[in-house]
Amino acid sequence: MKLVAVSAGLSTPSSTRLLADRLAESVRGELAGQVQELETEVIELRELAVAVANNLVTGFPAPPLAAAIDAVTGATGLIVVSPVFTASYSGLFKSFFDLIDPDALTGKPVVIAATGGTARHSLVLEHALRPLFAYLRATVVPTAVYAASEDWGSGGDAFTEGLPARIRRAGGELAALMAARASEETPEDDDVAALERQLSDLRFD
Template sequence: MEPLKLVAVSAGLSQPSSTRLLADRLAEAARERLDDGSRTVEVRVVELRDLASDIAHNMLTGFPAPALREAVEAVTEADGLIAVTPVFTASYSGLFKSFFDVIDNTALAAKPVLVAATGGTPRHSLVLDHAMRPLFSYLRALVVPTGVYAASEDWGGTEGAAGGGAGEGLHARIDRAAGELALLVRGRGAGAGTDAVPGAGAGADAYDPDTVVPFEEQLAALRPTG
């Protein structure tokens, strides 16, 4: 049986990076949940900072360089995806968005995705719901219920983000989100597909012009008859 493939995308720019650290923590937690002995689990982290030039060239020319092509294939062929971005101006970073712009907008349909972000203050935590969920919903991915946001204060101890300390609350969120991702990945691997999730995969493919009632008829049905 082929191994389960888990890919984490990190859009951190600095080195060391709290964004990469969060991606590693999430990937390890999800791997532990998935590694039940029935199938091996392969984990890969894609560092977007190393692909920044290739992403820009791809957007200009439409042709990916070999390293970018390999990263895109890893993401699109993954059984589960973890997407982590730093918060820039109350949203995901431009590098993060550009990477997913070069991926075909149907390639992530029905793929389990865990969204996560890092920032300096808890005030930016809404980025998970007002920016990241809409992005992956548009791409028709299956976004797990729990998103993980890590502010500077969430990294506990005196080590700080770069040192790897993490607060108890962040640990709990990571564990819960990883468990949810593992459940979706197992279901997908068992052949659940989009039929197992109500509304999954709905979109342009679900449009049937023969079943659409013309707008004029809908208005007419609302007019009083007496």
């Protein structure tokens, strides 16, 4: 089982990367004891910016970009986090996912998340990120996570959930979908293994 987080943060350190890491930690915590092994990878799009631009022009991905695309399309579950630029996801974020085959994310469980300087941009999750992954036919979990500057270290109040609670809820939803998807694939794998054993027995006979 593999969990991949895509961070489109441009600075170092980055609140976008921090949110991606916190979400990944939440998913790992939820799946602890349920799966024997969970591989986790974080992709920093900042490091692939030149390769993404070149791919858009030439149509050929450099090896690091090709590896990142393979990691995203091969993941059991996906976390995507973008900073907000002009009330939407970043151009780098969109350019990267423009390189993904439109059918490659079909049915893949995804948590969408974003960071910004003010809570006024939180609707970017619903008017930009969710439609993008709906178009890619991914399965987007109900809870999306937005982190404004004032959300870090905030526990919320009697009427609103704080950022840690939203991260836990989104992580739990993604973990449940990943576990369900893995269990659906297991019987098929068992059937293949059983068939291989039967064929092996026939050869020995």
